[in-house]
Amino acid sequence: MSFFDKKECIYGPVTHSVGDFDPTVDGCYRNVVTLAFDVKPRMMMTVKIKSDNPVDVAVAREDHAAAGHKDQVTDAVLGPYSTEKFKSMGLFLGVYRGDHANVTVEVWLEKE
Secondary structure: OOOOOOOEEEEEEEEEEEOEEOOOOHHHEEOEEEEEEEOOOOEEEEEEEEEEEEEEEEEEEOOOOEEEEEEEEEEEEEEEEEOOOOOEEEEEEEOOOOOOEEEEEEEEEEEO
16 A cells, blocks of 8 residues: 555455355354444545345444445445544445355545
8 A cells, every 4th residue: 555545455355155054153154244443533434345145234432333335236436435533434235045255355544
């Protein structure tokens, strides 16, 4: 990353498997994957999603409020969302029971 580049990658790109069969959990499927990120206050957070099957994506703030969401996406950029005064934010990836998706996630921060 360049010294003058304003984009600061805080996660990824990492591929996650969503919807795996797991008899040890209720419902026998891991339909929801949650990811938490440490962020800096007064920045803009952007999330890039690329999936082989449609997934539902939600971005949440540390006060449990939703920053944004998109349903049934395979290739999307969510945001930018202001981090306001928060030091952490989260991401939820979900599929219907029985469905499976390999999702690549990349998250970055930029100055407001």
